[in-house]
Amino acid sequence: MSRPTFGYVTPENGPLFTDLYELRMMQAYVNQNHNPRATFSLFVRDLPPNRGYMVAAGLEQVLHYIDTLSFGDRALEYLTEQGFDDAFLERLSDFEFTGDVRALPEGMPAFANEPLLEVTAPIFQAQLFETALINQIGYQSLIATKASRMRDVIDREGDRQQLVDFGSRRAHGTDAGMKSARAAYVGGFDGTSNVAAGEAFDIPVFGTMAHSWVQSFDRERDSFRTFADEYGDESVFLIDTYDTVRGAKIASEIVDEADVDLRGVRLDSGDLAALSKEVDDVIPNVDQFISSGIDEYAIREFLKRGGIGSGFGPGTALVTSTDAPKVEGVYKLVAVERDEEMQPTMKLSTGKVTYPGAKTVRRTESNGQYVGDIIGLQKEQLPGTEQLVTVIEDGERVYEIPDLEAIRRTAREERRKLPEPNRRIEDPEPYDVQISDGLQRETDELKRTLESRLD
Amino acid sequence: MSRPTFGYVTPENGPLFTDLYELRMMQAYVNQNHNPRATFSLFVRDLPPNRGYMVAAGLEQVLHYIDTLSFGDRALEYLTEQGFDDAFLERLSDFEFTGDVRALPEGMPAFANEPLLEVTAPIFQAQLFETALINQIGYQSLIATKASRMRDVIDREGDRQQLVDFGSRRAHGTDAGMKSARAAYVGGFDGTSNVAAGEAFDIPVFGTMAHSWVQSFDRERDSFRTFADEYGDESVFLIDTYDTVRGAKIASEIVDEADVDLRGVRLDSGDLAALSKEVDDVIPNVDQFISSGIDEYAIREFLKRGGIGSGFGPGTALVTSTDAPKVEGVYKLVAVERDEEMQPTMKLSTGKVTYPGAKTVRRTESNGQYVGDIIGLQKEQLPGTEQLVTVIEDGERVYEIPDLEAIRRTAREERRKLPEPNRRIEDPEPYDVQISDGLQRETDELKRTLESRLD
Incomplete structure (x- = not known):
C-alpha cells in the first residue's frame, strides 16, 4: 500500500531523502572499520548554457537539514526491512554531525569548479549528505541565477x-x-x-x-x-x-x-x-x-x-529555468585521511576529472569590479579575498544565515560588481577563473601517481 | 525572520500552497454573495515538444490533498496578517469540499485539450485548488511520460x-x-x-x-x-x-x-x-x-x-525532463451556474481560447489499437469509451486509487495500444483528437455571443 504524500518530505522521512548507495556505503564504512576523515566538495562542473555566472542559494536549507537530521522509528524500521543490520541502525539512531562545513554565502556569484560548499568529517557522516545537499543548493542556485538575469x-x-x-x-x-x-x-x-x-x-x-x-x-x-x-x-x-x-x-x-x-x-x-x-x-x-x-x-x-x-x-x-533546466551539481570526495594526514584524492573518469584537495577560492576586485578568481589548495597563500566561510566547526554552527533581505542586497551588490560582458544573457564572456600553480601541480602529480598504480 | 523549511509543505501550511489571487477572489465570492456552482477543467493546451502522448499521473496526491485540506491556526493567522477579514476566515476554517470531481485515471494516455480532471463545486471551493492541482498533475505527468518513452x-x-x-x-x-x-x-x-x-x-x-x-x-x-x-x-x-x-x-x-x-x-x-x-x-x-x-x-x-x-x-x-522541462497545465473555468442551469463559458484571449462546458472524452479502439479520441460536451452521445471517471461525488470519495503496480500495468498496456507513429521519440505523428460537432457548435455560438457583448 503506497502512502500518499502531498509533496512533502517530513521530519520522519527526511533523513531517508538520500540515495540507497550512500547508506550501503555507510554500513560498510562502519562494519569494515574504514571510517577515515574525508572532505567532500560540492560544485558544478559547468555553468548552464548562456550563464556567465551563478548566484549561490540554498545554504539556509542545507544548514537546517544538517542541524535537525535525526533518524526516528519510521526511518529505522524501513531500513531494517531493507536488510540493514542492527549495529548500523544503532549508529544511525545516534547520528550526530561532528565535522566542519565551509560554504559560499548565499547571494554570492559562483563559477564552475569553485566549491559552493565543503564538508569535512568522518566519511560515515559526510557521505550521507550528498543527495540532499546537491538537491537544495542546485535548484535554488539555478533559480536565483535565472531571477538575477531578469532583474x-x-x-x-x-x-x-x-x-x-x-x-x-x-x-x-x-x-x-x-x-x-x-x-x-x-x-x-x-x-x-x-x-x-x-x-x-x-x-x-x-x-x-x-x-x-x-x-x-x-x-x-x-x-x-x-x-x-x-x-x-x-x-x-x-x-x-x-x-x-x-x-x-x-x-x-x-x-x-x-x-x-x-x-x-x-x-x-x-x-x-x-x-x-x-x-x-x-x-x-x-x-x-x-x-x-x-x-x-x-x-x-x-x-x-x-x-x-x-x-x-x-x-x-x-x-523551471526553461532555457537551462538543469545544473549538474556534484559532491566529490577530494581528500581522505591516511596516516593521520589529509591526502588529496581525485577520479580520472573520462570527462569527469576532479581537482583534488580542500580548496580556497580567492576573488580579486579592482575599482569596484571583480577581475577574476583563483581556485587553490586551502593551505596556499594566494592574492584576493577568500570566498568560503566556515559555517559549522566541530559540529557547532558558527555562522548565522543573514535574513533574506540582507541576502537579496548582497546578491544585488555582488551582481553589479561582475563585469558587464560576463552578465550578458546570451553568449556571455567567461569570467576569469584560474587554477593556482599549487593546485595544478598537486593535480598533475596525483594523476601521475594514480596512473602509475593502474599498471 | 524567515522560517527555514527543508523542502516540505506540511499539513500546517499545505492549504496556503495556492496563489494569493485565489484567496482574494474567494473572499470576494463570499462577501459579494456571488458563489455560483462552477466547473473547472484541468488540461494541457499543447503536448511538449517531441511528445505524441502524455501519461496521466498525480491523481492520488490530488485526491489526498482534497480529502485532507484543512485551514489550521497557523494558516489562518497568516491570512489575518495579510488583511483577509474575519467572515472569510471563518468560512475557511470550516472549509469542506462538497462538489464533484471527474478525472482520467493514472497511467492512461492523455492528449492536448482533453481534461485530465474536472471539478464542479461552488466556485468558492473549486477556485482554491488551481495551483496545487496543476502543480501535482503537471509534474508527475511530465515525468511519467518521459519514463514511458525510455521504457x-x-x-x-x-x-x-x-x-x-x-x-x-x-x-x-x-x-x-x-x-x-x-x-x-x-x-x-x-x-x-x-x-x-x-x-x-x-x-x-x-x-x-x-x-x-x-x-x-x-x-x-x-x-x-x-x-x-x-x-x-x-x-x-x-x-x-x-x-x-x-x-x-x-x-x-x-x-x-x-x-x-x-x-x-x-x-x-x-x-x-x-x-x-x-x-x-x-x-x-x-x-x-x-x-x-x-x-x-x-x-x-x-x-x-x-x-x-x-x-x-x-x-x-x-x-527535469531536460529536453522538455515544462508542460503548461491550466485549470480553466468552463461552466458556471446561471438561472439554475450550468452555462458554458470561455475566454477569448489571443492564443488562449478555451473550449466551453464540462466535457466527455471518448476513445475508440480497433484491433487492440487506439484509433482516435473525440472531445465533446458531457451531455452528448458519442461513440467510443468514456475516459473520465467520477472520483468524488457530492464531496464523497467514490473511487479508490489502484495500487501503484496496477497503475504501472495500466500504463504499459495502454502504451502498447497507441499506434507506433504516435509513440516515436522524435517527430511523432499527432494522435487523432477530434472536437465533436456539438462542442464545436457550442464554441462558435458562445464566441459569437461574447463578441456581440463587446460592442
Whole structure:
C-alpha cells in the first residue's frame, strides 16, 4: 500500500531523502572499520548554457537539514526491512554531525569548479549528505541565477519594474514551488504569488484576479464593478479575458463611475508590448502588470519595443529555468585521511576529472569590479579575498544565515560588481577563473601517481 | 525572520500552497454573495515538444490533498496578517469540499485539450485548488511520460533492461525528487535510488557504491575486496573511477580470489556502448549497469551500437525532463451556474481560447489499437469509451486509487495500444483528437455571443 504524500518530505522521512548507495556505503564504512576523515566538495562542473555566472542559494536549507537530521522509528524500521543490520541502525539512531562545513554565502556569484560548499568529517557522516545537499543548493542556485538575469535586464535599462514570481503551479512539485519563490527573491524579485512561500520565508505576496473571476459574471463590467466593491483602491483588473483594449475601456469607465483609484490592470496575452501602449492611451496613469511567457529575453524585447509596464510576472520560465533546466551539481570526495594526514584524492573518469584537495577560492576586485578568481589548495597563500566561510566547526554552527533581505542586497551588490560582458544573457564572456600553480601541480602529480598504480 | 523549511509543505501550511489571487477572489465570492456552482477543467493546451502522448499521473496526491485540506491556526493567522477579514476566515476554517470531481485515471494516455480532471463545486471551493492541482498533475505527468518513452525504446528492441531512477539529487527540490520516483515507476521504471521515495510509495530501491567509496581506499582493489567482504554476492562494483577496462579486470580478479558471484558492475563515464563491450570481454556473464547522461535518445543509441547492459540509471534527464522541462497545465473555468442551469463559458484571449462546458472524452479502439479520441460536451452521445471517471461525488470519495503496480500495468498496456507513429521519440505523428460537432457548435455560438457583448 503506497502512502500518499502531498509533496512533502517530513521530519520522519527526511533523513531517508538520500540515495540507497550512500547508506550501503555507510554500513560498510562502519562494519569494515574504514571510517577515515574525508572532505567532500560540492560544485558544478559547468555553468548552464548562456550563464556567465551563478548566484549561490540554498545554504539556509542545507544548514537546517544538517542541524535537525535525526533518524526516528519510521526511518529505522524501513531500513531494517531493507536488510540493514542492527549495529548500523544503532549508529544511525545516534547520528550526530561532528565535522566542519565551509560554504559560499548565499547571494554570492559562483563559477564552475569553485566549491559552493565543503564538508569535512568522518566519511560515515559526510557521505550521507550528498543527495540532499546537491538537491537544495542546485535548484535554488539555478533559480536565483535565472531571477538575477531578469532583474539585470531591467537594471540595464535603468528601469525599476516590479518582478513577482507567478510560477508555483508549474514548478516541479511543491518544494520547487516554495524554493523558487525564495530563490527568486534572493535574485532580485519583489515577491511571489505563492501564499505558503510568503508565510514560510516572510516575503511579500501579490495577487488579484484570474480569468475565472471575470468569466463567472455575465458581463466583464459587472465583474470589475463587484471586485472594486470588495477591494476599492487595491483593485487590479485583469483586462484580457475577451479583448484587452475593450477591457481597458471598461476598466476606465468603472474608475470614473465608482470613483476608485485603480491600483492597476493586468495584461496576460497577445502582443504585450503593443497592447500595453494601446492600453496606456485608454487608461493612462494606471500601473500595468504584464504576465504570460515572461523571461529575461521577453523582458528585454518588451522594453526595447517601448512597452509600458510597471511590473512583470514570470512563471513557468522562472521556476523551471526553461532555457537551462538543469545544473549538474556534484559532491566529490577530494581528500581522505591516511596516516593521520589529509591526502588529496581525485577520479580520472573520462570527462569527469576532479581537482583534488580542500580548496580556497580567492576573488580579486579592482575599482569596484571583480577581475577574476583563483581556485587553490586551502593551505596556499594566494592574492584576493577568500570566498568560503566556515559555517559549522566541530559540529557547532558558527555562522548565522543573514535574513533574506540582507541576502537579496548582497546578491544585488555582488551582481553589479561582475563585469558587464560576463552578465550578458546570451553568449556571455567567461569570467576569469584560474587554477593556482599549487593546485595544478598537486593535480598533475596525483594523476601521475594514480596512473602509475593502474599498471 | 524567515522560517527555514527543508523542502516540505506540511499539513500546517499545505492549504496556503495556492496563489494569493485565489484567496482574494474567494473572499470576494463570499462577501459579494456571488458563489455560483462552477466547473473547472484541468488540461494541457499543447503536448511538449517531441511528445505524441502524455501519461496521466498525480491523481492520488490530488485526491489526498482534497480529502485532507484543512485551514489550521497557523494558516489562518497568516491570512489575518495579510488583511483577509474575519467572515472569510471563518468560512475557511470550516472549509469542506462538497462538489464533484471527474478525472482520467493514472497511467492512461492523455492528449492536448482533453481534461485530465474536472471539478464542479461552488466556485468558492473549486477556485482554491488551481495551483496545487496543476502543480501535482503537471509534474508527475511530465515525468511519467518521459519514463514511458525510455521504457518504450527498450520494448521496441525486444529488450528487458532494468530502468532505475537515479535523479533525486538533480530534481527541482525534494518533492520533485519524491514524485519523479513515483511517476517514473508508473511510466515503466523498476525502481529508484531514493530511499524516502521507496518508503513512501513502496517501490523497490537500488544502489551500490559511489566513486567516493573507491577513492577512500589507497587502491581500487582494496575497495572492491572490502565491499565484497560486506555484501558478498550482492555486490555491484563501480569500475570507472580510474580506468573502466582496468577496473573490470580488477573486479574479475576479486571474483576469482574471493569466490563471490558478483551481482554486477556499473559504468558511469566515457563511451558507454564501446566500453560495455570491452568490459564484457574481460568479465563476461556479469550484469552491467549503465549510468551518466542516460535518456531515451542515449538508450536508443546505446542499443543501436550493440552496447551490453542489463540496466540503465537515468538521472537528471529523467527528473527535469531536460529536453522538455515544462508542460503548461491550466485549470480553466468552463461552466458556471446561471438561472439554475450550468452555462458554458470561455475566454477569448489571443492564443488562449478555451473550449466551453464540462466535457466527455471518448476513445475508440480497433484491433487492440487506439484509433482516435473525440472531445465533446458531457451531455452528448458519442461513440467510443468514456475516459473520465467520477472520483468524488457530492464531496464523497467514490473511487479508490489502484495500487501503484496496477497503475504501472495500466500504463504499459495502454502504451502498447497507441499506434507506433504516435509513440516515436522524435517527430511523432499527432494522435487523432477530434472536437465533436456539438462542442464545436457550442464554441462558435458562445464566441459569437461574447463578441456581440463587446460592442
